[in-house]
Amino acid sequence: MFKRIVAKNLFSWKNLDQKFSDGITLFTGYNLDDDTPEGSGKSSIFNIISWTLYGKVPKDSVTLDEVITEGEKSAVGEVHFQDGTIIRRTRKPNDLVIVVDGKESRGKDAKETKQFIIDAMGMDYDTYCQCVYFAQNYHKRFITAPEEEKGKILSEVQDLTSFDRARKIAHERSKAAKTEWERLANNRAAEIEIASGQLESLEILEESIHNFESAKEDNINNIEIDLKVSTKALKTVDTYLLENEASAVDDDITHLGKLLSQSEKQKVEYKTSLRSIASEKANVERNQHLFAKNEDRLRRLAVKLESLEDAPLEDGCPTCGAKLTGEKLKKVKQKRQIEITDIQSDIDELTQERDSLIADMPTKGSDEKKIELESLLAEIQESEARITKDIKELEKIKYEILGAKKDQRRLCLDIERFSAKLEEVKATRPTKEQEQVQKLTTQMDVRDKSIKKLTKKIEQLETLSNRLNLLKSGFREVKAHIFRTLLKELSKRATRISSELFDIPVKIKFDNTDEGGGVSKINTRVTINGEERGLGLFSGGQAKRIQLAVDMALSQIVANRSQNPINFRILDESMQNLSTKSIEKVLQVLEKLPGTTLVVEHNELIETVVDKKVNVILQDGISTVE
The missing domain is CATH 3.40.50.300 (P-loop containing nucleotide triphosphate hydrolases)
Structure with a gap:
């Protein structure tokens, strides 16, 4: 060292x-x-x-x-x-x-x-002075130290404080892991809440897009139906126009118009003839009336003439009835003769007029001609009616053709419009919604990765926290185990050294009195010659030897420790x-x-x-x- x-x-x-x-x-x-x-x-x-x-x-x-x-x-x-x-x-x-x-x-x-x-x-200074440097002026000794002090010294001797530090580090890391777990869990919850909102928005957008596509499909179907109907109608119109040429109808109308014109001329002629016949008939009737009147006058004149010719002159005066004679008779005769001459002249004139009326009378058959003309006129009128009807029909056809051409143009425009609209509708996209869906999808992908990443980190933190908690318990248990082992070793070494310093059996035993198994309280029990005795009851020499035995036991433990x-x-x-x-x-x-x-x-x-x-x-x- x-x-x-x-x-x-x-x-x-x-x-x-x-x-x-x-x-x-x-x-x-x-x-x-x-x-x-x-x-x-x-x-x-x-x-x-x-x-x-x-x-x-x-x-x-x-x-x-x-x-x-x-x-x-x-x-x-x-x-x-x-x-x-x-x-x-x-x-x-x-x-x-x-x-x-x-x-x-x-x-x-x-x-x-x-x-x-x-x-x-x-070790710190105090432990150094109780395990290495047994100084004369340092009065603290392990054997006489308080229970807590003994625990502290032994913890440091065997570096059990490293377990405390490790346990503290594990606790702090576990606490930090829990804090980080809570933070990440809150972040994940917030991310999930945002993702739920985004999913709801996405569902709304997708429903909107679905509705748009559905409406678009319906619109396309309707346009295609309209297009099909218009195409079919155009085909019908084309077929109709192909079968009905407007120029041919015009020609037919012109031809019928000519026929109608000719018929009109014929009708005029027939009507003229009829008017002529009617006029002749009127003349005939007038002449017949005149003739009858003439005949009546001729008859009356004849009667009068015959009466004048047959009446005797001696008869009395026609006026007064007096019997005529001489000059009067002559005058009467002259007057009668003049009267007869006048009557004869009237008869001649009426006869001449009658002959003239007879000469003007129409020959037999004018009525048949009239009937024939009326029949022809009726036929002409019927023909005109037919022609007029045909013309109306042709006009109607012409109108229909014009309408068909108009329909053709309209249908062509409709088809063109429907086709353009169909392409337009097919090309339409819910761009805004799709962009929002794309944006939301991208954001949700990012958020999903973030949630998965957070979940993985949370799982890792849970695993780490569990391990740290196990380590905390493990450090405590290992420390307690090492401490118990250390107490046994200290007791064993101190007892062995005491046996070398005493001639009678001495046993020194250190117990941990902490009920929780912690390293805090060390109780010292010394048994001499089978009797447990308090340290204060030993003599000075005995106490010194017990103290030296414990000091040397501590020194041995310090010398044999791995660190x-x-x-x-x-x-x-x-x-x-x-x-x-x-x-x-x-x-x-x-x-x-x-x-x-x-x-x-x-x-x-x-x-x-x-x-x-x-x-x-x-x-x-x-x-x-x-």
Whole structure:
């Protein structure tokens, strides 16, 4: 462990360079200034080691400045380890450094460097003073320490505090893992909530797109139906127009118009003829009336003429009835003759007129001609009616053809419009919704990956947390197990050493009184000659030997530990007040211990028995090795 101690201006040592070797080395000395074996500076060597390592010495009321040799302004101490490591501490300027492989190393501050040394030693100052440096001025001893203090010392001796640190680290990591788990779980819950909202939005969008596509399909179907209907109608119209040429209909209408015109002319002629016949008939009827009237007048004139010719002249006057004679008769005769002549003349005139009327009378057959003409006129009228009907039909057909052509143009436009609309509808896409769906899908993919990643991390944290909790329990259980084993080992070693220091059976047993299995309370039970006895009931020599047995047991445990073993012990007047026999037994025990044992005692027996000695001389306040 410790190979060498080098010091300058520390305590009474102006220059110190002391090497250590295995076995027992007795430090003796003499104070020439005081002419006594006491106060030569023997213990100061070990205090220099303590001060260099921990900055403290097991001596009450020693200030930092008092460690410097009187009259000097600065001091330095170096502890050299067997592996080449050097720990150097200086005073004025204050410095603490660890030298490994020739390279100086410091913490960010003195406190951190101090912790490096504690870690390297595997114990703090108090444990060092109860397991390595058994100083005369350090009155704390393991055997008499409180129960909690014993637990602390043993924990540090076996580095059980590493389990506490590990358990604390595991606890902190478990707590951090739980915090991180909660954070990730909250993040995942938030992500899932957002994803649920996005899924709902996606479903709404997909439903909207579905409705759009459905409406689009319906629209396409309707347009295709309209297109099919229009195409079919156009085909029908085309067929109709192919079968019905408008020019042929126009020709037919023109031809029928000519026929109708000719019929009209014929009808006019027939009507003229009929009017002529009617006129002739009227003339005939008038002539017949005149003829009848003429015949009546002729008959009456004939009667009158006959009456005049046959009436005798001697008859009386036609007016007064007087009988005519002479001149009167002559005059009457002349008058009668004139009257007869006039009547004859009228008869001749009427006869001539009758002959003229007879001559003007139409020949037989005018009625038949009239009937024939009326029949022809009726036929013409019927023909005109048919022609008119045909013309109307042709006009209707022509109108229908024009309508069909109009329908054809309309249907062509409809087909073109429907076709364009069909392509337009087919090409239409719910672009905005699809973009939103694409965006949402991308976001959901990212969020799904994030959720899976979070889930994986959460599962990893759960696994880690479970492992850390197991480690926490494991560290506690392992520590408890090691502690129980350590107590058994300490009890065993202390009992074995006691058996070498006592002539009667002595048993030392350390128990853990912590009901929870923790490392906190150590109860000490000492049985001597089969009787358990409290420590205060032992004599001074017995108590000293029991204390030495426990101290050496602790030293052995420290020397045999796997991490930072210290095969080094310092007994500064630890055998004081023991009998010669007890001292011999103690020395026998010490000779069996591996490593280095440094002893400071003012005892001739020890000086006689121990071969290796270091003699220290103090002169003029300065210590030197003789």
